[in-house]
Structure formats: structure tokens, C-alpha cells
Amino acid sequence: MCGIVGYVGEQSALDVVISGLRRLEYRGYDSAGVALVTADGLATDKRAGKLINLEESLDRTPLPAATTGMGHTRWATHGGPTDRNAHPHVDCTGKLAVIHNGIIENFSKLRLGLETNGHDFSSETDTESVAHLLEDAYAAAGGNLAQAMRDVCKQLVGAFTLVAVHSDSPECVVGARRNSPLVVGRGVGENFLASDVSAFISFTRNAVELGQDQVVEITRDGISVTTFDGAPAETNEYEVTWDAAAAEKGGFEHFMLKEIAEQPKAVADTLLGRVGVDGKLTLDEMRLSDEELREVDKIIVIACGTAYNAGMIAKYAIEHWTRIPVEVELASEFRYRDPIVDPQTLVIAISQSGETMDTLMALRHAREQRARVLAICNTNGSTIPRESDAVLYTHAGPEIAVASTKAFLTQIVAAYLVGLYLAQVRGNKYGDEIAAILTDLRDMPEKIERVLETMEPVRKLASTLKDKTSVLFLGRHVGFPVALEGALKLKELAYMHAEGFAAGELKHGPIALVEAGTPVFVTIPSPRGRSVVHDKVVSNVEEVRARGAYTILIAEEGDESINSAADFIIRIPACPTLMQPLLATVPLQVFACEMATVKGFDVDQPRNLAKSVTVE
Ligand code: AGP
Numbered sequence: 001m002c003g004i005v006g007y008v009g010e011q012s013a014l015d016v017v018i019s020g021l022r023r024l025e026y027r028g029y030d031s032a033g034v035a036l037v038t039a040d041g042l043a044t045d046k047r048a049g050k051l052i053n054l055e056e057s058l059d060r061t062p063l064p065a066a067t068t069g070m071g072h073t074r075w076a077t078h079g080g081p082t083d084r085n086a087h088p089h090v091d092c093t094g095k096l097a098v099i100h101n102g103i104i105e106n107f108s109k110l111r112l113g114l115e116t117n118g119h120d121f122s123s124e125t126d127t128e129s130v131a132h133l134l135e136d137a138y139a140a141a142g143g144n145l146a147q148a149m150r151d152v153c154k155q156l157v158g159a160f161t162l163v164a165v166h167s168d169s170p171e172c173v174v175g176a177r178r179n180s181p182l183v184v185g186r187g188v189g190e191n192f193l194a195s196d197v198s199a200f201i202s203f204t205r206n207a208v209e210l211g212q213d214q215v216v217e218i219t220r221d222g223i224s225v226t227t228f229d230g231a232p233a234e235t236n237e238y239e240v241t242w243d244a245a246a247a248e249k250g251g252f253e254h255f256m257l258k259e260i261a262e263q264p265k266a267v268a269d270t271l272l273g274r275v276g277v278d279g280k281l282t283l284d285e286m287r288l289s290d291e292e293l294r295e296v297d298k299i300i301v302i303a304c305g306t307a308y309n310a311g312m313i314a315k316y317a318i319e320h321w322t323r324i325p326v327e328v329e330l331a332s333e334f335r336y337r338d339p340i341v342d343p344q345t346l347v348i349a350i351s352q353s354g355e356t357m358d359t360l361m362a363l364r365h366a367r368e369q370r371a372r373v374l375a376i377c378n379t380n381g382s383t384i385p386r387e388s389d390a391v392l393y394t395h396a397g398p399e400i401a402v403a404s405t406k407a408f409l410t411q412i413v414a415a416y417l418v419g420l421y422l423a424q425v426r427g428n429k430y431g432d433e434i435a436a437i438l439t440d441l442r443d444m445p446e447k448i449e450r451v452l453e454t455m456e457p458v459r460k461l462a463s464t465l466k467d468k469t470s471v472l473f474l475g476r477h478v479g480f481p482v483a484l485e486g487a488l489k490l491k492e493l494a495y496m497h498a499e500g501f502a503a504g505e506l507k508h509g510p511i512a513l514v515e516a517g518t519p520v521f522v523t524i525p526s527p528r529g530r531s532v533v534h535d536k537v538v539s540n541v542e543e544v545r546a547r548g549a550y551t552i553l554i555a556e557e558g559d560e561s562i563n564s565a566a567d568f569i570i571r572i573p574a575c576p577t578l579m580q581p582l583l584a585t586v587p588l589q590v591f592a593c594e595m596a597t598v599k600g601f602d603v604d605q606p607r608n609l610a611k612s613v614t615v616e
Contacts, residue, residue, distance in 0.1 A: 002072060002073060002074050002087070002099075002100070002101035002161075002195065003020075003021055003023075003024025003025060003071075003072065003073035003101075003195050003199070004024070004070070004071075004072055004099055004101055004161055004163055004182070004193065004194060004195045004199075005017045005020035005021055005024065005070060005071045005072075005192070005193070005194050005195075005199045005200075006069075006070040006163045006165075006173040006175060006192065006193030006194070006218065007020075007067075007068070007069055007070065007173065007190070007191075007192055007193075008067065008068045008171070008172060008173050008190065008191055008218055008219055008220055009067060009187060009189055009190020009191065009220055010067060010189050010190055010220070011067065011190065012065065012066070012067070013036055013037075013066045013067050013068055013069030014034060014036060014058070014063060014066065014069060016069075016192070016200075016203070017034055017069050017070060017071035018034070018051075018055065018058075018071065019202070020071065020192070020194060020199030020200060021051055021071045021072075021073050021199070022051060023198040023199050024073055024194070024195055024196070024198065024199050025050070025051050025073050025605070030048065030049070030074055031046065031047065031048045031049065031073070031074045031082070031083070031085065031086035031087075032046065032047060032049075032050070032051045032053070032054040032071070032072060032073045032074065032086065033045060033046025033047065033054060033071065033072050033074075033086045033087050033088050033099070034046070034054070034058070034063070034069060034070070034071040034072075034088070035069060035070055035071075035088040035090075035097035035099070035165055036063050036064070036066035036068070036069035037066055037068040037069060037165050037166070037167050037169075037170040038063070038064035038065065038066040038167075039064065039065075040064055041094075041095065041167040042090070042094060042095050042096070042097055042165070042166075042167040043063040043064055043066065044063075044088055044090060044097055045057055045058055045061070045063060046072075046083060046086035046087065046088065047083055047086060048082050048083050048085075048086060051073055068165060068170050068171070068172070068173060069165065069173075070088065070097070070099055070163050070164075070165055070173060070193070071099070072086075072087035072088060072099035072100075072101075074086060074087055084122060084123045084124075085123045085124055085125050087099040087100060087125075087127060088131075089123060089125065089127050089128040089130070089131040090131055091119075091131045091132055091134060091135030092119055092120055092132065092135060093135060095166055095167040095168060096131060096134055096135055096138060096164060096165070096166045096167075097131070097164065097165055097166075098127065098130050098131045098134055098162055098163070098164040099127070099162070099163050099164075100126075100127040100130060100160055100161065100162050100163075101160065101161040101180050101181075101195060101614065102158060102159035102160040102161060102178075102179065102180040102614060102615070103126060103158045103159055103160070103615050104126040104127070104129060104130065104156050104157070104158045104160060105157045105158035106155075106156065106157040106158065107126035107127075107129045107130075107158075110129040110133060110155065110156075111128075111129045114129060114132045114133065114136075117136075119132040119135070126158075130152060130156070130160075130162060133152045133155060134148050134149065134152050134164055137149075137151040137152050138166060143166075143168055143169065145164060145165075145166050145169045145172060145174045145217070146172070146174045146215055146217040146224070146226070147230070148164075148174075149162065149164060149174045149175075149176050149215050150176075150215050150226065150228050150229070150230055153176045153178070153213070153215065153228045154228050156178075158178075158179075159178060159179035159180045159357065159614065159615070160176070160177070160178055160179070160180055161175070161176070161177045161180040161181060161182045161195065162175060162176045162177075163175040163182075163193055171219050171220070172217050172218065172219050173193060173217075173218050174215065174216070174217050174218075175193045175210075175215070175216045175218075176214065176215045176216070176228075177210050177212070177213075177214060178212060178213050179212070179357070179360065179383065179614075180355070180383070180614055181195050181196060181354075181355050181382060181383060181614075182194075182195065182210050182216070183195075183196060183197055183207050183208070183209060183210065184207065184208035184210065184216055184218065184223055184225075184235075185197070185199075185200035185201075185203065185204045185206065185207055185208075186204060186206040186207070186208055186223060186237070187200075187203055187204040187206075188204075189220055189221065190203070190220060191218035191219070191220070191222075191223055192204065192218070193216065193218060196379065196382075197240045197242065197380075198242070198398055198400075201240050201242055201243070205239050205240040205241075206237065206239060206240075207237070207238055207239070207240050208223060208225070208235050208236070208237050209235060209236040209237070209238065209386070210225065210235065211233060211234065211235070211386070212383075212386075212387075213227060213228050214226065214227060214228075214233045215227075215228060238380065240380075242397060242398055253597075253603075254401065254593070254597075254603040254604050255400040255401040255604045256401035256403055256405060256493075256589075256593050256603050256604055257593060257603075259396075259399055259400070259401055259405045259406045260405050260406070260452070260586070260589050260590060260593065261452060262396070262397065262406050263405065263406045263409050263445075263448050263452075263586065264445035264446070264448045264449045264452070265445065266394070266395065266396040266397065266406040266407075266409060266410050267409055267410060267413050267441075267444055267445045267448060267582065268442075268445040269395035269396070269397075269410075270394050270395045270396070270410040270413045270414055270417075271413065271417075271438075271441055271442060272395065274417055275438055279431060279435045279438075280424060280431060280434075281417065281420055281421045281424050281434065281438070283392060283417060283418070283421050286374065286390045286391075286392060286418075286421070287389065287390040287391070288346075288372060288374065288389060288390045290425045292372060293346075293421075293422055293425045293426065294425060294426055295343070295344050296324060296344060296345070296346040296372075296422070297324065297344045297345075298324065298325050298326075298327070298344065298345045298346070299318060299324050299325070299326045299327070299345070299346045299347075299348060300326075300327045300328075300329055300334075300339065300341065300345060300346075300347050300348070300366070300371075301314060301315065301326065301327070301328045301329065301347075301348045301349075301350060301415075302329050302330075302331040302334050302347060302348070302349050302350075302359055302362040302363060302366070303328075303330075303331055303349065303350035303351065303359060304330065304331050304332065304351075304356055304358050304359055304613070305404070305488065306352075306403075306404040306407070306408045306411075306485060306488060307350040307351055307352060307356075307359070307404070307407075307408075307411055308328065308330055308331075308350075309408070309481045309482075309484045309485040309488065310350055310408050310411035310412050310415060310481075311328045311348070311350050311411075311415065312328050312480070312481035312484065313412050313415075313478050313481045313482070313581050314326070314328075314348075314350075314411075314412060314415030314416065314418075314419065315327075315328050316477060316478050316578065317415070317416050317419050317478075317578045318415065318416075318418070318419035318422070320578070321419045321420060321422070321423040321428060321429055321437075322419055322422045322423045322426060322428050323428060324422065329362070330358075331349075331356070331358040331359040331361070331362040331363075332358040332362075332616070334362040334365065334366075335361065335362050335365035335366075339365075339366075339369075341365075341366055341369035341370075341371045342369065342370060342371065343370045343371065343372070345366070345369075345371040345372070346371070346372050346373075346374060347363060347366040347371045347372070347373045347374070348373075348374050348375075348376060348415065348418065349362070349363045349373055349374070349375045349376070349377075349384055349388060350375075350376045350377075350411050350415065351375065351376070351377050351378075351382075351384045352377070352378045352379065352394075352396075352399055352404055352407035352411070352612075353377075353378070353379055353382060353611065353612035354375070354377040354378070354379040354382025354383055354384040354385055355379070355382050355383055355384065355612045355614045356384070356612060356613055356614065357613065357614045357615055357616045358613070358616055359384060360383055360384055360387065361616060363375070363384060363387060363388060364387065367387070367389075372389045372390070373387075373388040373389050373390070374388060374389065374390045374391065374392065374418065375388035375390070375391040375392070376391075376392050376393075376394065376411055376414045376415060376418070377391060377392075377393055377394065378393065378394045378395075378396050378399060378407050378410065378411075380393060392414050392417065392418060393414075394407060394410035394411060394413070394414045395410065396409075396410040399611075400604065400611070401603065401604045401611075402492070402604065402605055402606055402609045402610065402611045403489060403492055403493055403589075403592070403593075403603075403606065405589050408485065408585065409448070409582055409585065412581060412582060413441060413444075413582070416437075416441065416578070420434050420437060420438070437576075440575070440576050440579055441579070443575070444575070444579055444582045444583075447572075447573040447575055447582075447583055448582060448583060448586060450573050451572050451573070451583050451586045451587065452586065454571065455586075455587065455590045457568075457570075458570060458587045458590050458591050458594070459590065459591075459594040461552065461568060461591065462591050462594035462595040462597075462598055463594075463598050465519050465550075465595070466595060466598045466599060468496070468517070468518075468519055469496070469497060470496070470497040470498070470499075470513065470518060471487075471490055471496060471497070471498045471518075471519045471520075471521070472487075472498070472499055472500075472501065472510070472513065472514070472518060472519070472520045472521070472544075472549075473486040473487045473498065473499065473500040473501070473520075473521045473522075473588070474500075474501055474502075474503040474506065474520060474521070474522045474523070474537070474540060474541075474544075475500070475502070475503060475522065475523040475537075475584075476502060476503045476504060476525060476533050476536065476537050476540075477525060477530075477533055477577070478577065478578060478580060478581050479503070479523035479524075479525055479537070479580065479581075479584065480500070480501075480502045480503070481500075481581065482500075482523050482580075482581050482584050482585055482588070483500030483501060483502075483503075483521070483523065484500035485500070485585055485588065486498075486500060486521055486585070486588030486591075486592070487499050487500035488500075489588055489589055489591075489592035489593075490588075490591070490592045490595060492592075492606050492609060493592045493593060493595065493596035493601065493603065493606055494592060494595035494596045494599055494601065495599075495601065495606070495607065496595070499513075503522065503536070503537050503540040504536065504540065506540060506543065506544065507540075507543065511543065511544065511547065514544050514547040514548065514549050515547070515548055516548035517548060517549075517550055518544075518548065518549045518550065519549070519550045519552060520541075520544050520549040520550065520551050520552065521552045521553075521554065521588065521591075522537065522540070522541050522551060522552070522553050522554070523537075523554045523580070523584045524537055524538065524541075524553055524554060524555040524556070524559065524562050525537060525577060525580070526556050526559070526574060526575070526576075526577055526580060527556075527559050527561065528574070529576070529577035530577070534559075534561075538561065538562055538565055541553065541562070541565040541566075542565055545565055545567075550567045550568070551565060551566055551567050551568070552566070552567065552568040552569075552570065553565065553566040553568070553569050553570070554570045554572060554584045554587055554588075555569060555570070555571065555572070556571070556572055556573065556574045556575070556580075557571050557572070557573055557574055558574060570587045572584060572586075572587075
């Protein structure tokens, strides 16, 4: 995933572009570059490494002033993160520059043809082929950059957001998108292009959503959008509700800490406006009729990573409330297993970014099989909701840290709302039963806040365990996906071996991993829920303790029955069984975040990872 910013207006293009790239750096950060259209022609600079490397280079060797320009932060796909492979890429004339997000699948064949025709290449990237294609198309189009872009896009196979400038066309910046994000910011006497709105919301909150296979040309005073064939295209303009401050760290050391702390509000906001005055759920944006929902006889959740873990939790609730069978599938596996999908299947695509390529390709497969697709997404106007039949947006606000936290809790809440809405529409639950569960949900933000207020011992625990080589996580029922999520957080933040298991599965092999001092986190179900499950998990704790494990138990306040089995206890407020993941996950997030800090790792941008994985 890469960060892209384009600008044309009256301000310093470099200042606008760099400020936008800073907001987008989470999208990919192994190199960065800028291209400006100056009075003396095209001026560029690009550097491997984080954005600061580019900024230092620009300080050393300033570029001429310009009011038209673009910039890019990269997450490498083709070609390593080097200065040469950094974007922008320039054509042979040195007048045209292009930046790109995605993958051009047919770039090798294109490059061969271009080299045969005398084009000189200087990088290993797929993107540079586009620069040389644009060079030829620009000449053929008589200096019309937008037409050149349209002609080139029709030759490309793959996923791409492209933005280009040409020194002979200083008044415009041209962009195009297919299977990759690009949004327009409409200003006064200035306009913006970006991978997502956080790049320009400090300048304008008026955004124009671009659709699939569209080309956009921005000038100071105009925005023109067409199809790849040149026909005028429909666009959707909307106001961005996020404040600029919301995308800043708000006083926290890391975005992740800020976002962990925002979880009570994120959960509360996700519930807002979804219950009518009559106490009934009103999910208007769902855009699926009650009749369609009554026909659903199977649900398949498709997602990746943390979103997949949220789907695993949702399965327990939705099946319990609606009696509809729910399968939870890793999106990257879904379409290759020849899934059984038909018009009565409701596919729920869960995605924070709305751009995850694995999930996008899986939902396309589902739609080809005539399933109805509902997206649960946190990013307004992103590709996955745009390509779904319906969407339920989470309202977590911008999640900048690569490790997902508040999006996870709000995905669970949103999935619960879908389950309750299905139960309401299909009559599986009476109104008062649904109202009671909604009350339980509305009680959760305050309970999450209480958990957040007691995390200091968990932070200290991270320091004492920092030299451990392996950490296990156990849970049963909805506690099992919590274990998976706790392990994922520790892996992606502290680069430690960690595994989550169903507690009952341990004796079937994994218990061999347990040795003296092995830290084992266990989420203890409420004894008030299904006591049999509670007692079985306590037995599992005894099993690992007997083998020397260091047991860290997450248990509800008042459950003293676990004290003798615990080396360390993390208390959480009592809550209904299905609500417990919203509380039990929080200490695991804090533990992993603190472990990364103790180890001196980059909490917000862990190695090898990007916030949105837009390649398969
Ligand atoms: C979560 O901490 C990870 N960053 C990753 O697993 C993420 O959840 C996954 O890539 C899915 O992303 P999405 O929700 O944007 O689709």
C-alpha cells in the first residue's frame, strides 16, 4: 500500500504534498518522493527509507517553487526499497512523472515493447513502464495529459492508482484508479488528489469519491472525471467528518496508544443513530431489504487478520441470535476453495481500510456467484463498500497505527448489530430481547474505560516478560478468537513467537510447547454464563500450570475461583458472555503495545507491515 498526494492551486505544492505524505506515511514507508512542475520544468527528489530522509534531502537541495506537484510514500511490491525504485518515475524526456499504488500485472510485456522501441529504464519497478507509456501517449494525444492517461490505462492489467504531471501541462494533475483508492479534495482555487482523505482534510473537507476505471483531471478551478473511454463519469461528493486533529496523535506517544484509548468512544459512536425512537434497530445504510434478509439461509464472513478474528467472534453471536449458519473464511482462501454460494448467501466482508485486496477479490467472487455482499468497513468511500450491495460503517474514526485496535472492537459491535437486525427482521428475537442486548452493548464503553484505567500492572508485566521467546494465548467460545487476536498483536508489534489456541485443543499437541516459565494468557469465561465452559477453562489452566507455565488470567471481577490457578490476574468488569471480547482484548492490546515499546520497536509502523494490504 502506498501514500499518494497530488496538488494544484495557489499554495506551495511542496508544502501541501509533504504535509499530506506525513498523514499517509502509515500506508507504506520504505521510500518517498516528490515531483513539482516549476517554471524551469519538472523537478523531482526521491529517497529510500522513511519520509524524513526525503525531507532532509529537500532541505539540503531545495527544489524550485511550484504550485503544481505530487508526492508518494511507498510499500515495495516490485523492486526493493531503493532511491532508484522510489516514486516518482520519469519518462525519457524528463518532462513527465508518474506515481503509482498497486501492481501492474502485465508490466514485463509492456517494458519489453518499450525497450524495443528505444525507451531507457532506470528502475526495477512495474511503475516505470507506465511513465514511458505515458510519454508516448502524451505525444500521440497532442499534449493532452488526461487523454494520455486514458489511453494508457486501457493497456494496463492489474490494480492501480496513478497520478501524473507533465512540465508542458503545468496547470493540471491527472489521476486514474482501478482496484486501488484515489479520492479528490475540492478546495477554493485549489484541488487535491490523495490515497485517502487524511492527506487533505486540513485544507478541505469536501471530498469527491472516484469510481472504478475512472480518470480525473484537476486544475486550480476544476475537477473533471471521465471513464477510461472518455465519457463523463458520475461522482459522489461528500463531506469528511474527521477533524484534522483526529488524525494526529492527540498527545499520545503513539497512534496505537491513542487508538486504544479511543475505543470506548469508537464503540459508542458505532452504536449511535442505529436505534430508532421505537427502540428498534434502524440500519438504513444497509441497503438490503427486509425481504432479502429473510431469504438468507447462510452467512459467510470474509476477512483478513484482525478483521478475521472479529468475524470469528461475530459467528458465535449471529448464530446464537438468528440460528443462521455462519462460516468465517480467510479472504485469501475463500475463492480458491470453490465455496458454495448462491443468492440466499449473505457474505459479510469485514475490513477497516476497505482496500484489502484479498478481501476485495473474495467479495467479487461472491458477487459473481450472485451472493449478496454486506461490507463492514471503517473507511468511507473505500473500494470494498463501494463494490458491496450494502455497507455498515464502523465509526472508529481514522485508525493510523498499523496494528488494528479500535477498528477491531467496532467491527465486533457492527457485526453484532447486523446479527440483531437479522434477528429483528426474521423474528428470531422479540423486540424486548433485542433491546436488552442493545442495552448491554451500550454499557460496554464505560466498562472498556474501566479496563483502560487499570492497565498499569499489565504494562509492567510486559517488562518482566520481554526476554521470553514464546507466549501462548488460550480461550474457549468467544474467548478463542480473543486468543488469536492477542497472539496476532504480539507477533506484529513485538516480533515474538505467539500462538492462540482453543483452550480445549491444547492437550491435542500444543501443550508440548509448555515448559517452565512459558507465559500463557487465558481468558476466563464468566462463571455466570455457562459455568461448564468456565470450569473447563480453569482445568485447562491447571494443565499448563502443572507443566510450569506462568499463567496470566483475564477474569471478571468477583470470580475468585481462579485465584489459586493464577500467577498474574487481570480483572475486567462482569458482562454478558458475548460482550466479553470487547473487554478481554484490551489488556492484550496494551501488553503487546508495551512490549514493542520496551523492545524499542516502532509501535505504529512495525517492520514488514503496512496498514492496508492492497496486493494479493
Ligand atoms: C491487524 O492488526 C493487522 N494490521 C492486519 O491483520 C489487518 O487487520 C488486516 O490486514 C485486514 O486489514 P483490513 O481490516 O483493512 O481489511
